[in-house]
Amino acid sequence: MQEIKVQLSQHKKDKPAQEQLPFGRFFTDHMFVMDYSKDKGWFDARVIPYQPIVLDPAAIIFHYGQTVFEGLKAYITKDQDVLLFRPEENMKRMNRSNRRLCIPEIDEDLGLEALKKLISIDRDWIPNKEGTSLYIRPFVFATEPYLGVAPSTTYQFVIILSPVGAYYKEGINPVKIAVESEYVRAVKGGTGNAKTAGNYASSLKAQEEAEAEGYSQVLWLDGKEHKYIEEVGSMNVFFKINGEVVTPELNGSILEGITRKSVIELLKHWNIPVIEKKISMEEIYQAHGEGKLEEAFGTGTAAVISPIGELNWENHKLTIHNGETGELSKKIYDTLTGIQTGIKEDPFNWVLKVE
Structure with a gap:
């Protein structure tokens, strides 16, 4: 070396x-x-x-x-x-x-x-x-x-x-997210699973329009069918539906988040069911209508965990967990930040001490 x-x-x-x-x-x-x-x-x-x-x-x-x-x-x-x-x-x-x-x-x-x-x-x-x-x-x-x-x-x-300080002004308080219906972030075969500048430049227009409507971020759908959920702005996304946690599977156009990976490992450690699969916005809308959509949150280095209090999809406003931080989101946030700051035990050997 x-x-x-x-x-x-x-x-x-x-x-x-x-x-x-x-x-x-x-x-x-x-x-x-x-x-x-x-x-x-x-x-x-x-x-x-x-x-x-x-x-x-x-x-x-x-x-x-x-x-x-x-x-x-x-x-x-x-x-x-x-x-x-x-x-x-x-x-x-x-x-x-x-x-x-x-x-x-x-x-x-x-x-x-x-x-x-x-x-x-x-x-x-x-x-x-x-x-x-x-x-x-x-x-x-x-x-x-x-x-x-x-x-x-x-x-x-x-x-x-x-x-x-905090990436979002809301901190650990829930953010409002607009589901993007016009623009596309990435497609399979492109650079969506690489962390490269162009991915973020192409997201700016949708982000600007969402902020003008009072939303913190956009939820991206797939570039081919414009149907399946991919990620939220600079974060991966998770949904708790009827006691089960679901997150979009990695498909070549979704960034492989390190916080995402850690959350999945943490949920499995807690014996909480977690599934990686294709999930459509229609499924989320249906789960919300049936009262089964219990929580939603984004994961990323900058925000760690960012609870989602509202999704706006085709002018349907889906309020999640009464617009408040859910118990699981808070538990994950407290555990991850606790491990990161040395307050909580690290059973996974995730932290590295700088000598």
Whole structure:
């Protein structure tokens, strides 16, 4: 494994107040950078002061969107230990995304080591107020100046850190979701199961229109039949129907969420029935009409668990659990955040301590 060089910043930033800390607006003093060329492979791993990235105007990232990213969090415990939640899964998923976008794979051990070193240098940026954390954004992008549709021959791998509060202003309180009836996020065979920028750019129009109607996010349906549920904005989605938890099965156009995977494993550990399958919006509508739709919630790194209090599908407003947080949603949220922050026991060995 190559050595990671360190250049410390001589100009420390003022840290933001932890009260009402926004999501993704502040960044720490340092960043990790590593370069790639076809001849050298990945080289020059370094931690440097946080600074702008300088690129040629013809860099492939600007024109053809060849980039992937990840998102995870670091938490500080009451004993001042720094914990990461399943970071090895993020490195694995980054390489799955890399393969789909024709980007050279990262050495996962080196990526994890770089992440840990950067956090240890900027650990005093980790907020300790309840509901806060240090958001970690690793990303790779094409840097070759070339106006041709082909994989780049040069790349940069960068990690930046951001102290954050809740992703949604509602926090753990239920959000209102609009079921998208016009636009499509992804289709099987596309890049829906990769964490790449274009997926999110294509979601902005629907998100903007939903927010104008008072909704926090959109629920995406499949791109072929526009019938089957896929995911909610930046989250996977779960429904509790008649005592059973159902979530859309991975089909090539749904992102394989790490929080999703953890929730499924947690539910099985609790002996709560959980099924991964194709599920239509019509089934959800019918279950709601029969009084069997007990809870719904989204899962993702940013929000962890976000209960859904209302779905609007073709002007049918489905109020779920009286618009209040359900017992199972709260239990999952408390358990996951408890494990992540070291408050609760971790029987799964999900957390990694940053030394």
